[in-house]
Amino acid sequence: MLKLNIEKQLGDLHLNVQAHIPLKGVCAIFGRSGAGKTSLVNVLGGLSTPDSGEIQLGERTLFTNTDSCSKAVNLPPEKRKIGYVFQEARLFPHYTVKGNLNYGVKQADKEHFTQIIELLGIEALLERYPNSLSGGEKQRVAIGRALLTSPTMLLMDEPLASLDLPRKRELIPYLQSLAKSLNIPIVYVSHSLSEILQLADYMIVLNEGQVVAQGPLTEVWNSDEMRPWLAAQELSSLLNAKVVGSHEHYPMTQLDLKDGNHLWVNGLLDSSLQNSSLKVRVEANHVSLCTSKPENSSIRNILSGVIKELHPNDNGEQVLVKVALGDDELWANVTSWACDDLGLRLGCHVYAQIKGVSMGPTDIAQSH
Numbered sequence: 041m042l043k044l045n046i047e048k049q050l051g052d053l054h055l056n057v058q059a060h061i062p063l064k065g066v067c068a069i070f071g072r073s074g075a076g077k078t079s080l081v082n083v084l085g086g087l088s089t090p091d092s093g094e095i096q097l098g099e100r101t102l103f104t105n106t107d108s109c110s111k112a113v114n115l116p117p118e119k120r121k122i123g124y125v126f127q128e129a130r131l132f133p134h135y136t137v138k139g140n141l142n143y144g145v146k147q148a149d150k151e152h153f154t155q156i157i158e159l160l161g162i163e164a165l166l167e168r169y170p171n172s173l174s175g176g177e178k179q180r181v182a183i184g185r186a187l188l189t190s191p192t193m194l195l196m197d198e199p200l201a202s203l204d205l206p207r208k209r210e211l212i213p214y215l216q217s218l219a220k221s222l223n224i225p226i227v228y229v230s231h232s233l234s235e236i237l238q239l240a241d242y243m244i245v246l247n248e249g250q251v252v253a254q255g256p257l258t259e260v261w262n263s264d265e266m267r268p269w270l271a272a273q274e275l276s277s278l279l280n281a282k283v284v285g286s287h288e289h290y291p292m293t294q295l296d297l298k299d300g301n302h303l304w305v306n307g308l309l310d311s312s313l314q315n316s317s318l319k320v321r322v323e324a325n326h327v328s329l330c331t332s333k334p335e336n337s338s339i340r341n342i343l344s345g346v347i348k349e350l351h352p353n354d355n356g357e358q359v360l361v362k363v364a365l366g367d368d369e370l371w372a373n374v375t376s377w378a379c380d381d382l383g384l385r386l387g388c389h390v391y392a393q394i395k396g397v398s399m400g401p402t403d404i405a406q407s408h
């Protein structure tokens with residue numbers, strides 16, 4: 041685990057973070073502008089020093105000044121073995137890509153070099169200079185440069201923020217392969233929930249310098265702490281599902297949820313995903329509720345569950361209903377009229393309907 045217990049006063053912001061982050065996979069740091077995300081990453085990387093606390097990366101202490109029995113420790117950035125990728129690639133313009141990649145590498149390891157450039161698809165760029173690269177290519181080189189220092193953790197502070205949408209889309213699959221193949225924790229700062237869905241396994245939500253939620257992605261995503269961050273129109277749930285197979289006649293894929301419910305999603309998923317675990321985003325506005333099992337419905341997904349929470353909105357027009365599907369949870373956004381008409385109450389058994397066409401490729405991501 042990466043264990044963090046730090047405090048730091050930064051102007052008006054009191055950064056006070058206690059967190060446990062797994063040593064493999066992507067941990068997203070999410071929060072409003074000014075919540076302290078970059079400040080936290082800077083503290084991890086040793087670019088800024090906490091007023092007090094402790095940072096433990098596996099067996100290594102990166103920082104401590106709390107334990108009165110032992111010596112204070114504050115490893116400088118170069119001794120932390122941490123790779124850093126910023127919003128901007130920050131490449132040296134007068135070095136080729138190869139020169140940039142090798143910058144900071146103490147002992148050349150040809151095999152490691154080949155592995156990293158293949159993983160990032162930058163073999164063909166090695167002799168080029170940064171000013172001839174696209175934003176996405178520059179960022180891939182910047183990631184390669186960070187990885188070639190053989191870090192024990194990778195910090196990425198909004199690495200896609202400066203890219204346009206097509207470049208973002210181009211980079212995401214590379215980041216997904218990194219997340220799968222690297223055996224080091226990646227701490228990934230982002231404002232974008234769709235990036236987080238596609239990349240992260242774990243999530244920390246920061247608000248005014250404090251952790252308001254942390255844990256596995258699906259748990260935090262579905263938690264009440266996330267509701268204030270999303271308008272009811274944007275609220276969505278993440279379901280954990282396993283790929284079963286495709287429909288015999290139609291281009292749809294069947295997924296199984298843990299509680300035995302099934303889900304049909306639009307399109308055929310890659311056959312390599314057979315039996316793999318996925319996260320599926322379902323928007324609350326795409327879920328309708330029935331108190332008896334619908335028959336002759338065009339909607340393919342009819343999931344049986346129990347109402348766990350009801351949250352009427354401020355103007356009384358709509359009610360957000362949380363439905364428990366075993367351990368998974370599903371938000372439905374219904375009108376107050378429908379809620380009263382159906383007599384929806386806590387503990388009611390309901391059938392949640394989700395249109396198969398409402399879940400597309402950007403709503404589905406593999407769990408690592």
Ligand SMILES: Nc1ncnc2c1ncn2[C@@H]1O[C@H](COP(=O)(O)OP(=O)(O)OP(=O)(O)O)[C@@H](O)[C@H]1O
Binds near residue numbers: 050051072076079
């Ligand atoms: N050295 C400093 N001195 C004073 N205030 C600081 C310092 N560093 C950061 N802050 C303040 O701390 C707050 C958090 O900044 P930070 O950059 O960590 O936020 P963020 O969550 O990364 O925001 P964004 O999403 O906009 O990048 C801001 O209000 C910032 O002005």
